[in-house]
Amino acid sequence: MINSKNDEMNRAATGHSEKRGQTVSVEGVSKVYQTAGGPLKAIERTSFKIEPGEFVSVLGPSGCGKTTFLMVISGLIPCTEGYVMIGDRKVEKPYTDLGFVFQRDILMEWRTVLSNVMLPVEIKKLKPVEKYQERAHELLEMAGLSGFENSLPCELSGGMRQRVSICRALVSDPPILLMDEPFGALDALTREQMNDDLLKIWSKSHSMVLFITHNISEAVYLSDKIIVMSKRPGRILETLDLSDLPRPRNMTTKEFPAFNRHINKIRHIFVNQGILSGGEEETGYVDKLS
Ligand SMILES: Nc1ncnc2c1ncn2[C@@H]1O[C@H](COP(=O)(O)OP(=O)(O)OP(=O)(O)O)[C@@H](O)[C@H]1O
Numbered sequence: 001m002i003n004s005k006n007d008e009m010n011r012a013a014t015g016h017s018e019k020r021g022q023t024v025s026v027e028g029v030s031k032v033y034q035t036a037g038g039p040l041k042a043i044e045r046t047s048f049k050i051e052p053g054e055f056v057s058v059l060g061p062s063g064c065g066k067t068t069f070l071m072v073i074s075g076l077i078p079c080t081e082g083y084v085m086i087g088d089r090k091v092e093k094p095y096t097d098l099g100f101v102f103q104r105d106i107l108m109e110w111r112t113v114l115s116n117v118m119l120p121v122e123i124k125k126l127k128p129v130e131k132y133q134e135r136a137h138e139l140l141e142m143a144g145l146s147g148f149e150n151s152l153p154c155e156l157s158g159g160m161r162q163r164v165s166i167c168r169a170l171v172s173d174p175p176i177l178l179m180d181e182p183f184g185a186l187d188a189l190t191r192e193q194m195n196d197d198l199l200k201i202w203s204k205s206h207s208m209v210l211f212i213t214h215n216i217s218e219a220v221y222l223s224d225k226i227i228v229m230s231k232r233p234g235r236i237l238e239t240l241d242l243s244d245l246p247r248p249r250n251m252t253t254k255e256f257p258a259f260n261r262h263i264n265k266i267r268h269i270f271v272n273q274g275i276l277s278g279g280e281e282e283t284g285y286v287d288k289l290s
């Protein structure tokens with residue numbers, strides 16, 4: 001776990017206080033891919049804002065354009081219509097002051113776990129290196145990867161590889177964190193633990209998080225707001241405000257009436273859209289949108 005002494009060091013080194021990140025404004029964004037079978041519209045005229053320090057999740061069925069969204073926001077691919085602003089800057093090329101956890105881990109196979117995690121520090125030439133190395137070790141310990149610092153990615157399981165990617169995105173303490181289904185490959189228990197660890201990190205770092213998931217209860221547990229998307233082409237069906245779920249979130253959060261109310265509301269939206277069936281004999285819903 002990240003202790004308070006190191007937390008203070010990080011803060012002193014990065015010079016940040018409360019509510020980090022700049023407002024991200026997505027204005028009328030559409031994305032059309034040119035494919036062999038013709039143009040394919042992935043997302044359609046979506047607009048929303050994320051404020052500094054907010055934790056926002058995007059929930060939507062497979063193929064509705066969630067990854068496309070993150071790629072457009074980070075400037076990794078251009079949009080076809082509309083624009084994205086981060087603070088007062090229009091995103092027109094890859095935006096570097098953010099951490100990105102990709103849906104599929106992209107590790108460098110020839111580098112050890114520790115040197116994969118340290119990659120952003122090298123690329124951004126962050127100093128002092130020792131401080132970031134200490135942080136990398138703490139993150140690896142938190143992710144249950146102590147003892148694997150010198151292993152190569154090919155020696156890890158899929159879930160372990162993804163945890164290395166998460167540590168890499170966090171090591172430079174970025175003000176904006178984009179996470180594309182980061183826990184999809186983890187077993188249920190590890191996933192629950194990672195949810196809590198992510199919340200702890202977020203509450204200390206005060207960064208902005210945009211988190212993609214298929215999992216309704218995970219989104220409700222983690223977020224300040226949830227953006228619910230339609231089938232492709234992805235449009236925003238609804239934005240839910242979860243400020244009635246107090247923080248810090250913990251085991252008791254799941255016992256709050258508001259927790260289940262939000263889950264049911266989202267399920268109803270998906271049932272109305274034909275994305276969830278509503279369950280056999282109305283006994284319940286499937287909580288996975290893939
Ligand atoms: N580079 C690409 N070229 C052409 N089509 C693409 C490309 N990337 C994505 N698509 C298409 O755009 C649509 C949205 O894809 P995207 O990966 O954004 O969905 P997603 O919501 O992230 O899905 P999942 O939940 O399965 O990860 C899909 O129909 C996909 O086939």
Ligand SMILES: [Mg+2]
Nearest residue numbers: 066067103180
């Ligand atoms: Mg995706």
